[in-house]
Amino acid sequence: MCGISIIVPVKDITSKHFLQFNNIIRxxxxxxxxxxxxxxxxQVQLFGGxxxxxxxxxxxxxxxxxxxxxxxxxQLGMAQRRLSIIDVSPAGHNPMxxxxxxxxxxxxxxxxxxxxxxxxxxxxxxTFDTHTDTEVILAAYAxxxxxxxxxxxGMWAFAIFDTAEETLFVTRDRYGIKPLYYWISxxxxxxFASEIKQFTTLPGWVSEPNYHQIxxxxxxxxxxxxxxxxxxxxxHLPSGCFYHEKIGGRSFNVGQRIPFNRWYKPVQxxxxxxxxxxxxxxxxxxxxxxxxxxxxxxxxxxxxxxxxDSSSIAGVINHLxxxxxxxxLQNTFSSCxxxxxxxxxxxxxxxxxFLGVKAHYxxxxxxxxxxxxxxxxxxxxxxxxxxxxxxANKVFEEAAKNNIKVLINGQGADEYIGGYGQFxxxxxxxxxxxxxxxxxxxxxxxxxxxxxxxxFSDVLKYAVYYHLxxxxxxxxxxxxxxxxxxxxxxxxxxxxxxxxxxxIPYDLKTVTGTSNHFLFHSSLxxxxxxxxxxxxxxxxxxxxxxxxxxxxxxTQSLPLPYLQHKGIRKSIQRDALSDFMxxxxxxxxxxxxxxxPEKKWLTKEAPDAFRKKMAEAVEKxxxxxxxxxxxxxxxxxxxxxxxxxxxxxxxxLGEWSQQFKVKF
Numbered sequence: 051m052c053g054i055s056i057i058v059p060v061k062d063i064t065s066k067h068f069l070q071f072n073n074i075i076r077x078x079x080x081x082x083x084x085x086x087x088x089x090x091x092x093q094v095q096l097f098g099g100x101x102x103x104x105x106x107x108x109x110x111x112x113x114x115x116x117x118x119x120x121x122x123x124x125q126l127g128m129a130q131r132r133l134s135i136i137d138v139s140p141a142g143h144n145p146m147x148x149x150x151x152x153x154x155x156x157x158x159x160x161x162x163x164x165x166x167x168x169x170x171x172x173x174x175x176x177t178f179d180t181h182t183d184t185e186v187i188l189a190a191y192a193x194x195x196x197x198x199x200x201x202x203x204g205m206w207a208f209a210i211f212d213t214a215e216e217t218l219f220v221t222r223d224r225y226g227i228k229p230l231y232y233w234i235s236x237x238x239x240x241x242f243a244s245e246i247k248q249f250t251t252l253p254g255w256v257s258e259p260n261y262h263q264i265x266x267x268x269x270x271x272x273x274x275x276x277x278x279x280x281x282x283x284x285x286h287l288p289s290g291c292f293y294h295e296k297i298g299g300r301s302f303n304v305g306q307r308i309p310f311n312r313w314y315k316p317v318q319x320x321x322x323x324x325x326x327x328x329x330x331x332x333x334x335x336x337x338x339x340x341x342x343x344x345x346x347x348x349x350x351x352x353x354x355x356x357x358x359d360s361s362s363i364a365g366v367i368n369h370l371x372x373x374x375x376x377x378x379l380q381n382t383f384s385s386c387x388x389x390x391x392x393x394x395x396x397x398x399x400x401x402x403x404f405l406g407v408k409a410h411y412x413x414x415x416x417x418x419x420x421x422x423x424x425x426x427x428x429x430x431x432x433x434x435x436x437x438x439x440x441x442a443n444k445v446f447e448e449a450a451k452n453n454i455k456v457l458i459n460g461q462g463a464d465e466y467i468g469g470y471g472q473f474x475x476x477x478x479x480x481x482x483x484x485x486x487x488x489x490x491x492x493x494x495x496x497x498x499x500x501x502x503x504x505x506f507s508d509v510l511k512y513a514v515y516y517h518l519x520x521x522x523x524x525x526x527x528x529x530x531x532x533x534x535x536x537x538x539x540x541x542x543x544x545x546x547x548x549x550x551x552x553x554i555p556y557d558l559k560t561v562t563g564t565s566n567h568f569l570f571h572s573s574l575x576x577x578x579x580x581x582x583x584x585x586x587x588x589x590x591x592x593x594x595x596x597x598x599x600x601x602x603x604x605t606q607s608l609p610l611p612y613l614q615h616k617g618i619r620k621s622i623q624r625d626a627l628s629d630f631m632x633x634x635x636x637x638x639x640x641x642x643x644x645x646x647p648e649k650k651w652l653t654k655e656a657p658d659a660f661r662k663k664m665a666e667a668v669e670k671x672x673x674x675x676x677x678x679x680x681x682x683x684x685x686x687x688x689x690x691x692x693x694x695x696x697x698x699x700x701x702x703l704g705e706w707s708q709q710f711k712v713k714f
Contacts, residue, residue, distance in 0.1 A: 053078030053244040055129040062237035065122035070251040072129040079131030086145040087124035137181040148188035159206030162342035226289030246431040258282035262547035274575035290314030319607040333626035339598035348455035354382040356397030359460025365630025416651040429587040433702035437646040450588040463596040465568035479513035496617030667704025
């Protein structure tokens with residue numbers, strides 16, 4: 051788990067800039083750093099930095115500390131900040147070579163099945179000098195080419211340079227668990243980075259807002275749903291994609307979209323077995339996912355919220371530890387609240403007592419919000435929509451205080467197992483439209499509609515709505531009223547663009563489409579960014595075993611009644627993993643997630659502090675946040691306007707503008 055930096059410069063970038071580009075993300079990898087500079091003459095120069103181990107300087111063929119060579123020019127630069135997780139020795143130093151230095155890699159992530167792949171590659175004649183998963187990636191690429199990606203179980207963003215072919219291969223995992231951005235400088239330099247803030251160190255950078263993305267954020271609370279970011283000219287390399295080009299073989303312009311190939315598409319299968327067989331297979335798949343997610347040479351902890359997903363993970367980990375004779379207590383980390391209506395500790399305590407783990411609890415306060423928001427925005431790179439991001443950050447902070455280097459959590463399960471109840475209406479409307487009316491009559495009584503009883507009229511409305519042309523649906527959207535409010539609080543002339551879902555390939559007509567919509571566009575990408583930045587801000591690796599693609603694809607192959615068996619949401623997960631958690635937690639229907647007492651913080655505990663932040667947002671954004679916003683927050687505080695997260699999104703724009711000098 052690390053941070054990576056790749057630059058194909060034209061003429062505007064030297065080694066001095068490259069060092070700054072890599073060092074601004076030291077928090078992602080404080081254990082080591084390494085640099086490779088390549089020129090078209092075929093020369094490879096290796097450098098270290100202040101955090102590079104002395105042993106690497108001696109044995110690694112490094113020319114020296116890159117800071118001593120500030121004016122080096124190059125045609126390709128690759129660098130890494132390392133957080134040592136597997137084979138923590140200096141042997142894991144990046145950039146790492148393979149096959150007599152033909153291939154070089156910089157890598158962020160984990161390939162959890164690397165041990166199995168290593169055995170297979172050895173049968174192909176591959177040899178290894180380290181015990182890292184990094185070297186396995188290199189051998190896999192040398193053996194299978196770009197198709198190696200289909201063999202990996204894990205999360206990653208990495209770049210491999212082939213010195214013989216002079217090609218650069220840059221890729222990202224199936225679900226975008228690990229981030230990778232790119233930006234093209236005014237001079238035409240192509241730059242890849244783990245975090246957007248890296249680009250701010252380079253010549254030609256100007257922080258300009260992308261008003262289209264800001265509209266999506268402000269009006270629809272949607273971020274990270276497409277290739278673009280809130281910074282003009284900065285894009286994601288999409289999840290499940292790769293870029294593969296010859297160095298110097300193509301020129302680029304500012305804001306250009308680079309050519310990439312989509313290597314991963316969700317597998318569409320249909321499970322033919324019984325519900326009992328599906329339960330057994332889900333259990334086996336989940337236990338296998340947890341087993342390989344526990345591979346690490348550093349201390350591991352678990353985030354525990356008291357809900358089904360995190361309790362499933364904590365329970366299975368306890369089972370796996372005991373089965374291997376490991377008597378060390380599992381460390382769990384939880385966020386609580388002094389307000390009973392936002393506190394889940396009673397559920398956490400039941401899990402802790404049932405498993406006998408070592409529990410750690412935190413109680414975030416409004417003082418944390420006021421003192422840490424600026425730092426949070428800097429780490430997140432872009433505005434976030436609620437204080438849930440802060441709560442997660444505080445959990446990672448507590449884990450770091452207890453010397454935990456890997457924290458496992460339940461992110462991703464809701465999106466494809468149906469935790470939000472989001473699959474009921476697509477399923478029922480499919481039955482209606484395909485003429486399965488007898489089945490519809492049976493299921494409508496047990497399938498709910500987002501927490502309430504489903505009625506035939508609801509199903510009919512849903513079916514009709516999602517078969518209307520998109521532009522008609524947008525006219526009918528209930529967001530139009532909210533857009534009217536936002537247009538009074540922001541400079542409406544600069545809000546622009548179509549509805550954010552116009553270009554998304556997955557619609558909500560079917561269960562599969564809805565699942566992929568949540569996985570790749572709607573909620574998960576946003577939460578994964580929060581997770582990555584929160585964890586790495588404390589030099590911790592976050593692991594998400596529910597996003598093992600084998601588990602996701604198996605679950606997506608099941609008929610919906612297996613996921614919501616007899617009307618119980620996530621029933622297959624509850625039945626498959628019931629032995630690993632308390633009965634009450636297994637059966638609870640009301641998990642609230644990382645909810646915060648934001649309304650109380652705003653209206654009761656610190657109204658003046660939030661008023662001040664809103665006024666600052668008007669000033670910092672050069673009036674993009676309109677003066678009317680100050681009157682608006684007064685109305686919310688006084689109870690004259692409905693409370694929602696609008697106030698926070700406006701404040702965030704001000705904080706973001708200040709942190710990154712955004713030129714509104």
